[in-house]
Amino acid sequence: MYDVVVIGAGVTGSAVARELSAYQLKTLVLEREEDVCCGTSKANSAIVHAGFDAEPGSWKARMNVEGNLRIRQLSEKLDFPYKQNGSLVLCFEEEGIGKLEELKERGEKNGVEGLEIITGERIWEMEPNLSRQVKAMLYAPTGGIVCPFKMTIALAENANVNGVEFVFDTCVENIEKTAEGYRIETEKGSYETHCVVNAAGVYADVFNNMVSKRKLSITPRKGEYCLMDKKAGTFVSHTVFQLPTAMGKGVLITPTVHGNLLAGPTAEDMEDREGVQTTASGIAKLSQQAKKSAENVPLSMVITSFAGLRATEKGGDFVLGEPEDAKGFYNAAGIESPGLSSAPAIGVYLAKQISEQLGAEKKTDFVSTRKDIPCVSEASPEEIRRLIEEDPAYGNVICRCETVTEGEIVNAIRRPLGARSLDGVKRRTRAGMGRCQSGFCAPRTMEILARELKKSPLELTKTGGKSRLLTEV
Amino acid sequence: MDRYDLIIIGGGPAGLAAAISAKEQGVTNLLILERDQELGGILNQCIHNGFGLHTFKEELTGPEYAQRFIDRAAELEVPYKLQTMVLDISEDGGEKTVTAMNRKDGLLVLKTKAVILAMGCRERPRGALNIPGYRPAGIYTAGTAQRLVNMEGYMPGREVVILGSGDIGLIMARRMTLEGAKVKVVAELMPYSGGLQRNIVQCLEDFHIPLKLSHTVVDIQGKERVTGVTLAEVDENRKPIPGTEEFYSCDTLLLSCGLIPENELSAKMGIKLSRVTSGAVVNESLETSVEGVFACGNVLHVHDLVDYVSEEAKRAGSHAAEYIHNWKEEAIKETWELEVEPQNGIRYTVPQTIRPEHMEEKLTLRFRVGAVYKDRYISVYCGSKRIFHKKKKKMAPGEMEQVTLQKSDLTAAPGLDKIIMKLEEA
Numbered sequence: 001m002y003d004v005v006v007i008g009a010g011v012t013g014s015a016v017a018r019e020l021s022a023y024q025l026k027t028l029v030l031e032r033e034e035d036v037c038c039g040t041s042k043a044n045s046a047i048v049h050a051g052f053d054a055e056p057g058s059w060k061a062r063m064n065v066e067g068n069l070r071i072r073q074l075s076e077k078l079d080f081p082y083k084q085n086g087s088l089v090l091c092f093e094e095e096g097i098g099k100l101e102e103l104k105e106r107g108e109k110n111g112v113e114g115l116e117i118i119t120g121e122r123i124w125e126m127e128p129n130l131s132r133q134v135k136a137m138l139y140a141p142t143g144g145i146v147c148p149f150k151m152t153i154a155l156a157e158n159a160n161v162n163g164v165e166f167v168f169d170t171c172v173e174n175i176e177k178t179a180e181g182y183r184i185e186t187e188k189g190s191y192e193t194h195c196v197v198n199a200a201g202v203y204a205d206v207f208n209n210m211v212s213k214r215k216l217s218i219t220p221r222k223g224e225y226c227l228m229d230k231k232a233g234t235f236v237s238h239t240v241f242q243l244p245t246a247m248g249k250g251v252l253i254t255p256t257v258h259g260n261l262l263a264g265p266t267a268e269d270m271e272d273r274e275g276v277q278t279t280a281s282g283i284a285k286l287s288q289q290a291k292k293s294a295e296n297v298p299l300s301m302v303i304t305s306f307a308g309l310r311a312t313e314k315g316g317d318f319v320l321g322e323p324e325d326a327k328g329f330y331n332a333a334g335i336e337s338p339g340l341s342s343a344p345a346i347g348v349y350l351a352k353q354i355s356e357q358l359g360a361e362k363k364t365d366f367v368s369t370r371k372d373i374p375c376v377s378e379a380s381p382e383e384i385r386r387l388i389e390e391d392p393a394y395g396n397v398i399c400r401c402e403t404v405t406e407g408e409i410v411n412a413i414r415r416p417l418g419a420r421s422l423d424g425v426k427r428r429t430r431a432g433m434g435r436c437q438s439g440f441c442a443p444r445t446m447e448i449l450a451r452e453l454k455k456s457p458l459e460l461t462k463t464g465g466k467s468r469l470l471t472e473v
Numbered sequence: 474m475d476r477y478d479l480i481i482i483g484g485g486p487a488g489l490a491a492a493i494s495a496k497e498q499g500v501t502n503l504l505i506l507e508r509d510q511e512l513g514g515i516l517n518q519c520i521h522n523g524f525g526l527h528t529f530k531e532e533l534t535g536p537e538y539a540q541r542f543i544d545r546a547a548e549l550e551v552p553y554k555l556q557t558m559v560l561d562i563s564e565d566g567g568e569k570t571v572t573a574m575n576r577k578d579g580l581l582v583l584k585t586k587a588v589i590l591a592m593g594c595r596e597r598p599r600g601a602l603n604i605p606g607y608r609p610a611g612i613y614t615a616g617t618a619q620r621l622v623n624m625e626g627y628m629p630g631r632e633v634v635i636l637g638s639g640d641i642g643l644i645m646a647r648r649m650t651l652e653g654a655k656v657k658v659v660a661e662l663m664p665y666s667g668g669l670q671r672n673i674v675q676c677l678e679d680f681h682i683p684l685k686l687s688h689t690v691v692d693i694q695g696k697e698r699v700t701g702v703t704l705a706e707v708d709e710n711r712k713p714i715p716g717t718e719e720f721y722s723c724d725t726l727l728l729s730c731g732l733i734p735e736n737e738l739s740a741k742m743g744i745k746l747s748r749v750t751s752g753a754v755v756n757e758s759l760e761t762s763v764e765g766v767f768a769c770g771n772v773l774h775v776h777d778l779v780d781y782v783s784e785e786a787k788r789a790g791s792h793a794a795e796y797i798h799n800w801k802e803e804a805i806k807e808t809w810e811l812e813v814e815p816q817n818g819i820r821y822t823v824p825q826t827i828r829p830e831h832m833e834e835k836l837t838l839r840f841r842v843g844a845v846y847k848d849r850y851i852s853v854y855c856g857s858k859r860i861f862h863k864k865k866k867k868m869a870p871g872e873m874e875q876v877t878l879q880k881s882d883l884t885a886a887p888g889l890d891k892i893i894m895k896l897e898e899a
Contacts (some may be wrong), residue, residue: 010530090879113831226603227600231740270522273694275610276607276696277605277606277607277692277693278605279605280605280691280713282605283603283605302600302601302603303598303600303601304599304600304601304641305600305603305605306597306608315787376574381580381582384574384578384579384580385579388574388576388579388580389579392576392577393576395574395576395577395578395579395580396556396575396576397508397574397577398893400508400558401558401737403558434596435595435598435601436595436596437598437599437601438598439596439598439613439614439616439617439619440595440617442619443620443621443624443625447625457627458627461610462609462610462697462753463610463697464697466697466699467609467697467698468610468698469610469611469629470621470627470628470629471512471628471629471630471631471724472628473627473652473653
């Protein structure tokens with residue numbers, strides 16, 4: 001019997017699990033994929049929103065502004081890459097300046113600090129590559145960028161170190177109320193629990209609707225992105241949004257925390273909850289819209305494109321907490337943008353409610369910090385020397401584009417909730433995330449994975465399930 | 474801190490030939506830095522034959538060709554370090570610093586008078602091609618598949634579609650077929666193949682593998698592993714023509730869509746790169762814009778025959794030796810330098826500049842054309858004077874061409890700032 005079962009090991013589920021792990025609770029995370037961070041959390045804008053966008057008083061506004069602060073603190077405690085680079089909202093028409101003012105007021109109501117409207121030459125002093133069509137822009141100095149993989153992995157890993165169990169490759173099929181709480185049925189057996197946290201992304205409505213008459217309805221909204229080479233990483237230094245117009249919400253251009261340049265997302269409502277394919281029309285649309293912000297956006301330097309699905313709930317806001325008719329069933333549903341920014345706040349909010357309901361005490365031995373895998377490409381010469389002295393594998397470069405060593409890959413596999421697939425290694429170390437997109441390192445990473453996991457290379461996958469990399473001769 | 478006269482970055486065919494040549498010219502304090510586990514570079518995975526027809530007048534496999542150079546380097550006792558990754562090259566007052574790393578020595582900071590860049594090239598990945606669709610397992614560049622099959626002994630898949638008809642793609646079409654896979658089709662975006670004619674005949678036609686020119690992949694199906702791809706014909710602007718889509722079920726998509734010289738280190742060092750070749754801009758001595766840094770092989774421009782790589786690298790090695798022998802003897806002096814301007818069908822030349830006073834009696838210029846041409850003259854003009862004129866029956870972008878210039882022709886026109894190379898109608 002568990003105290004809490006969390007469904008979904010994305011950034012929200014992992015954040016809730018991490019906060020729950022501070023309490024004396026028996027907690028389990030169920031994930032249908034082979035790793036954490038495999039759904040919406042892995043394919044998004046990687047932005048920490050300042051929080052001016054959401055309606056004052058909404059869950060989105062509250063959680064975003066609080067989450068923004070928490071991510072800054074957490075990035076130090078849990079050692080994941082975060083940078084406060086500031087964000088800009090561009091306005092291309094004189095008439096739009098009023099809307100920028102509204103946005104600024106809304107932000108101030110939400111508690112966002114330092115908002116400022118910028119006009120004239122200061123626009124191009126701040127961002128020389130922006131279009132000359134920009135009339136004004138809203139500057140939010142608290143906007144930031146984060147590595148969504150490393151953030152999710154750090155939260156999950158820290159939860160695991162503090163006693164939270166994770167079960168992967170397990171799809172929840174049904175949830176039933178019981179006398180003491182809930183029975184969660186999966187393809188691999190059932191789990192009894194007092195409480196449930198529904199952090200199931202685009203499937204969160206399905207699980208809510210199994211236990212509550214307050215029906216939710218989630219439409220997956222696809223966003224396509226283009227990621228550009230690090231050579232293009234300084235094209236803009238802030239995250240550049242566009243003021244939504246009648247023509248649509250526009251796309252953003254942003255540096256990533258690792259130094260690439262990212263453009264996207266498009267917005268297309270989907271029926272298929274697994275429909276993460278990119279399309280020629282989507283990429284064309286995003287390139288056209290990105291050029292509106294900056295004509296010379298270097299899309300010829302794209303190294304990969306991808307698509308993610310936002311879990312858009314019909315009510316338009318996050319759905320947090322217990323439905324009236326399902327005590328002990330805690331929703332974290334409809335977590336679309338600004339979900340990544342809000343996750344740490346959602347974690348704290350739900351963990352507090354759950355611990356109060358169950359009367360759980362805080363642990364005295366909670367480990368609140370964690371160190372990430374050493375990063376040779378960012379280490380000083382002294383650190384590199386020390387690392388290689390301790391373990392020569394840190395001198396053996398496997399991924400040449402991102403300078404990722406064997407030591408880092410082995411570390412990624414051996415640590416708690418370690419990598420078990422090529423993408424698992426990629427998300428933890430960046431091996432294969434560079435300009436050759438794993439052309440050179442894939443065979444060598446596979447060799448290390450096979451050796452460390454004591455598997456035949458034939459069993460290795462790109463990202464779990466049936467995504468086998470090789471076939472029988 | 475260790476000091477060298479010459480550090481060669483890369484121990485593939487270019488690096489080996491350059492090192493051998495420099496050693497033969499009397500450079501004894503030299504070192505090859507190779508990132509892989511053995512010397513020979515990409516030749517180690519090219520187990521097909523056809524190498525060495527020009528150099529050795531015989532047909533060798535890739536590893537055999539490499540071995541000739543590895544043996545010669547061993548004979549000459551050329552030192553090398555394996556599994557050593559160069560992280561940075563910098564220059565200060567003529568002296569260069571090479572920062573590298575390996576398991577045994579840890580972080581290495583090496584000083585050297587001259588550097589030869591011989592890092593080779595990489596393949597253009599799926600992402601850079603913006604092919605729409607899912608991102609399942611089973612999408613490999615042809616070179617990665619070649620390594621898996623020929624060196625690791627694993628099959629990346631059973632039913633294959635290949636996009637791009639570069640040489641590695643053609644070679645892999647045959648290789649996968651010989652290993653029991655079914656290669657269903659090779660699609661090429663352009664109206665002509667980017668590979669050598671002999672490879673189209675020997676690797677596709679001999680195995681009845683269809684080559685679809687002016688076709689591309691417009692969709693990749695399969696959420697976990699590739700289950701199929703959709704091809705479509707493209708118009709003259711390389712845009713897919715609606716209605717021409719055709720689905721091919723397969724578990725593997727191999728990509729052979731172009732090679733890119735790996736010049737990240739060169740760019741970081743401030744070396745001037747060509748937008749056409751993505752390699753360094755070099756003079757007749759294969760010296761880059763940074764004095765004492767030379768480049769050769771596929772890091773300079775992508776070659777189709779390794780024989781030409783070896784020949785070019787040999788020249789780079791001997792020019793580096795010359796530079797080292799004259800180290801600090803003469804201050805950098807203003808020298809007459811002219812540009813080679815490619816026009817009318819010629820995409821680029823290597824070298825891009827010539828200092829006539831420094832050139833040997835004859836100089837080979839290599840170049841590529843931008844489209845398929847039949848019965849054209851290759852002409853070189855020195856002002857209004859035509860100094861080279863030769864008819865070619867057929868030229869294609871996939872086949873590297875060359876012309877040889879005479880020093881006397883250039884020195885006869887002192888002060889000229891450029892020579893023009895172009896194709897002319899017969």
